[in-house]
Amino acid sequence: MKLKFYSLLIPALLWCGLESYGQGCVAIRQFSGVGNAIGQGNLLEKGEWNFNTNYRYFKSFRHFRGTHQERERVANNTEVINWSHGLDFNISYAFSSRVYGIVSLPLAYNERSSLYEHGRTERHMTYSGGLADMRIGAGYWILGEEKSKSGNMAFGAGIKLPTGDYNALGIFYNVGPNGEPQTRPVDQSIQLGDGGVGLILDMQGYWFIPGNLVWYYDGFYMFNPRNTNGTQTFRARQSEGIMSVPDQYAFRTGLLKTIPKIHGLGFTLGGRIEGIPVRDFIGESDGFRRPGYIISVEPGASYMIGNFTTTLNVPIALIRNRTRSLTDIADSTPDNIRHGDAAFADYLVNLGFAYRLAKKQPTPFKLN
Template sequence: MKNKKQLCSFFALVALVCVSGRAIAQGCVAAHSNQRPIDQLVRSDEGGSGSMWSIHNLTVDIGYRVFNSNKYFQGTNEIARPTAVENHQNIFDIGVQYRVSPRWSFIADVPVYNGTRNQIYPPSGIYQVSGLGDITLGAQAWIFRPPTENGGNIAVSASLKLPTGIDNATGSALYQGKIIKATADPSMQPGDGGWGFVLGSQAYKSLWRRSDVYIEGQYLFNPEDTNGVRSFRSQPGQGILSVTDQYLFRAGLSQGVPKVRGLALGLGMRSEGVPVRDLLGDSNGFRRPGSIISLDPGLMYNFRTTVLSINGPWALYRNRPPSVPEIQHHTTNGDAFFADYTVIVSLSHHF
């Protein structure tokens, strides 16, 4: 157990965007979330399954995600527009994991958000929002005591989401011929204004020399209906912002690069989104339900007690289905702007 070598060369995500990470926002992307890499499982040796579990108790992850949503969708149809909304977002995440035993850890994530949106429809204007997001606090447990003899394991986690983020950020906009302070789009809000909880799981299994299959997922439950923030929308039932669920799932294969110690390349699929209806509670108010399925390539590099991972999910499928108010009032299916790709970078250090 005091061997400082680490298990498996492994490339992995986030989130269940939340599990172990956080998911708070909605709108022009299906989810805002930074992912917690499974960097305890990175194999830095050449021997395959002989690595020992890391003895480091404290791990700090610094995550960064950037994307530019400018592709206009109604349903699954992309519609060309001469003047598209430009929605540029930067999401930072500071994650902390403290291991109290080989199986059990306390986890916490502190997100920080920065974004701009050039909105062409009323209230039109350029919105700029920065601030702390919704903090999550929880615990994670491995089903089997690591290290396992079969080269695989399953972890489960649960976190409480605190409404620490700003949910009523505004910008200067033109509305009915006047310059007003209007509520920024839900996709721009650092927080959602509601208490929630996140359940997640991640699993891995060694297949052959320096090769691993992985799967992980997380779901953010937001039982509250709306948060009382005015949306400035005139459509029936959409005058107040909704507090939405979020989800993220990933699966793929990681392969160590021959003759390069500590380097692995990964390729998988990623699905994330905001559902039309929450699993718990009502789903009224203004939301943009949406889903994205992406090809998820990446790499991970382990150098002693530091792990760098880079992902570049590329969208293959995007869908903006009608929300509950749109279904109830038989109004036109709303729209959403999606990104073609996302860049996700994470740096983890074991102390």
């Protein structure tokens, strides 16, 4: 039966994909890879558990204003560099064959190298690490098992809790009145949380296609009603003095190709978009944020053996766009159009491991 064969391969594919969102100052940070944590492909029978660990890494250093890359930043050694490591622990449970719940506990460690944050004369590092923002949610598969032979679609909802530190501090050099170091909040891009309680709506689906192919898709939008979180930025513009609590979104789709001669092996190729909007859907949008989006091509591979699945995907950025923020627009004049920049990564490495605590061993199945 198709559904039983893919009950491990498809959940790992969907889960590891959405957990990997975030490739720089604009894109979604580790605590916000919420879409898949809330609505991942839980193709489970009633009473079964799914345990997943997901690791991701990226290095952001290429600066963009709009879609224009400022290549001189790297050439002149003035670029800002972020190294980001994330590790998520996720547990899901099937209340029935169609209703599931999930809890996600994310950890993060970040390093940031900068000149402009340290008096613009010396390059120094700041750091953050620890618990990020947790997610709790549930989902519902539209079709029951008897009608899902060709595919299925699920909708989910959940909340993001402000468990991550959104005022993580670091030492900044050459910034005091007499050039002495000061302790200040680290940049927004490496804060562990945003301080808001977020509402997440997500969806996902998969459909079988002749030729050992599966079309998959998943995405989410996170509403962050809180306006600002009180964390200082120490930026020059007064309108950007406090960090904003932005909405976030992501969507991905692609094809999974199974290899009939090697049971459990599959390759994927898809595309994705992720980002932060200029304005929140609910509430005010004051304070400092770096809005924008990334469009990537996403190759990957999955392998299933028994109830264990491992998945690797490497999204590669095609389009990176740091859009103008509300503060950019408000502080502009006809003679001085402001447009802040942001650093993006070239690619992201995402590795996931999943184990399904099944009631019985899944029955192998080969398409055609």
